[in-house]
Amino acid sequence: MGVFYQYDLIAASKHEFYPEISINYGNYCTCGDLDPFKLDGIVYIGYGAGWDFHIYKNFYLDTGFMWYSPINAKKKLPPDTYVYSMSQYILGISYRFSNEK
Secondary structure: OEEEEEOOOOOOOOOEEEEEEEEEEEEEEOEOOOOOEEEEEEEEEEEEEEEEEEEEOOEEEEEEEEEEEEOOHHHHOOOOOOEOOEEEEEEEEEEOOOOOO
16 A cells, blocks of 8 residues: 655646656565565555556556565564565556546
Protein backbone atom coordinates (compact mmCIF):
# COMPACT_ATOMS: atom_id res chain seq x y z
CA MET A 1 0.00 0.00 0.00
CA GLY A 2 1.24 3.48 -0.68
CA VAL A 3 0.88 6.87 -2.27
CA PHE A 4 2.29 8.03 -5.58
CA TYR A 5 2.69 11.17 -7.67
CA GLN A 6 2.66 11.32 -11.47
CA TYR A 7 3.44 14.37 -13.58
CA ASP A 8 2.22 14.52 -17.19
CA LEU A 9 5.15 15.80 -19.26
CA ILE A 10 3.12 16.39 -22.44
CA ALA A 11 -0.03 17.99 -21.10
CA ALA A 12 -1.12 19.32 -24.53
CA SER A 13 -1.52 15.76 -25.91
CA LYS A 14 -4.33 13.23 -25.43
CA HIS A 15 -1.59 10.71 -24.57
CA GLU A 16 0.21 10.95 -21.24
CA PHE A 17 3.92 10.39 -20.57
CA TYR A 18 4.78 10.66 -16.90
CA PRO A 19 7.51 10.01 -14.36
CA GLU A 20 6.26 8.56 -11.08
CA ILE A 21 7.58 8.54 -7.52
CA SER A 22 5.99 6.80 -4.56
CA ILE A 23 6.40 5.72 -0.98
CA ASN A 24 4.93 2.36 -0.02
CA TYR A 25 4.55 0.06 2.97
CA GLY A 26 4.41 -3.72 2.80
CA ASN A 27 5.82 -7.11 3.78
CA TYR A 28 7.54 -8.41 0.60
CA CYS A 29 11.25 -8.65 1.46
CA THR A 30 13.56 -8.84 -1.53
CA CYS A 31 16.42 -9.89 0.71
CA GLY A 32 19.15 -12.53 0.73
CA ASP A 33 20.20 -15.01 -1.94
CA LEU A 34 16.98 -17.04 -2.06
CA ASP A 35 13.40 -16.22 -3.03
CA PRO A 36 11.74 -13.15 -1.51
CA PHE A 37 9.99 -13.79 1.80
CA LYS A 38 7.53 -12.14 4.18
CA LEU A 39 8.91 -9.56 6.62
CA ASP A 40 6.47 -7.09 8.16
CA GLY A 41 7.01 -3.33 8.21
CA ILE A 42 9.08 -2.64 5.11
CA VAL A 43 9.05 0.86 3.57
CA TYR A 44 9.83 1.17 -0.14
CA ILE A 45 10.69 4.11 -2.36
CA GLY A 46 9.24 3.66 -5.84
CA TYR A 47 10.30 5.32 -9.09
CA GLY A 48 9.68 4.80 -12.77
CA ALA A 49 7.74 6.05 -15.78
CA GLY A 50 4.66 5.28 -17.79
CA TRP A 51 2.88 6.01 -21.04
CA ASP A 52 -0.91 6.09 -21.35
CA PHE A 53 -2.14 5.85 -24.95
CA HIS A 54 -5.50 7.38 -25.72
CA ILE A 55 -7.64 4.68 -27.38
CA TYR A 56 -11.21 5.96 -27.66
CA LYS A 57 -13.14 8.68 -25.84
CA ASN A 58 -12.09 8.31 -22.16
CA PHE A 59 -10.37 4.91 -22.54
CA TYR A 60 -6.58 4.59 -22.31
CA LEU A 61 -4.04 1.79 -22.67
CA ASP A 62 -1.74 2.02 -19.63
CA THR A 63 1.90 0.95 -19.86
CA GLY A 64 4.76 1.53 -17.47
CA PHE A 65 7.71 0.18 -15.55
CA MET A 66 8.44 0.82 -11.86
CA TRP A 67 11.20 -0.09 -9.40
CA TYR A 68 10.67 -0.41 -5.65
CA SER A 69 13.66 -0.17 -3.32
CA PRO A 70 13.29 -1.26 0.33
CA ILE A 71 14.79 1.49 2.50
CA ASN A 72 14.53 -0.03 5.99
CA ALA A 73 14.84 -3.80 5.41
CA LYS A 74 18.55 -3.91 6.36
CA LYS A 75 17.70 -2.74 9.89
CA LYS A 76 15.47 -5.83 10.34
CA LEU A 77 17.98 -8.41 9.04
CA PRO A 78 21.39 -9.79 10.01
CA PRO A 79 24.42 -7.72 8.93
CA ASP A 80 25.72 -8.23 5.37
CA THR A 81 22.32 -9.45 4.08
CA TYR A 82 21.88 -8.52 0.44
CA VAL A 83 18.77 -6.37 -0.22
CA TYR A 84 17.72 -5.66 -3.80
CA SER A 85 15.01 -3.69 -5.61
CA MET A 86 12.00 -5.29 -7.25
CA SER A 87 10.47 -4.22 -10.53
CA GLN A 88 6.90 -4.16 -11.79
CA TYR A 89 5.55 -3.68 -15.27
CA ILE A 90 2.15 -2.13 -15.87
CA LEU A 91 -0.15 -3.09 -18.71
CA GLY A 92 -3.85 -2.33 -18.52
CA ILE A 93 -6.82 -0.31 -19.63
CA SER A 94 -8.17 2.67 -17.73
CA TYR A 95 -11.20 4.91 -17.96
CA ARG A 96 -10.95 8.63 -17.12
CA PHE A 97 -14.06 10.17 -15.59
CA SER A 98 -12.72 13.64 -16.33
CA ASN A 99 -12.72 14.71 -19.95
CA GLU A 100 -10.30 17.65 -19.62
CA LYS A 101 -8.09 16.76 -22.62
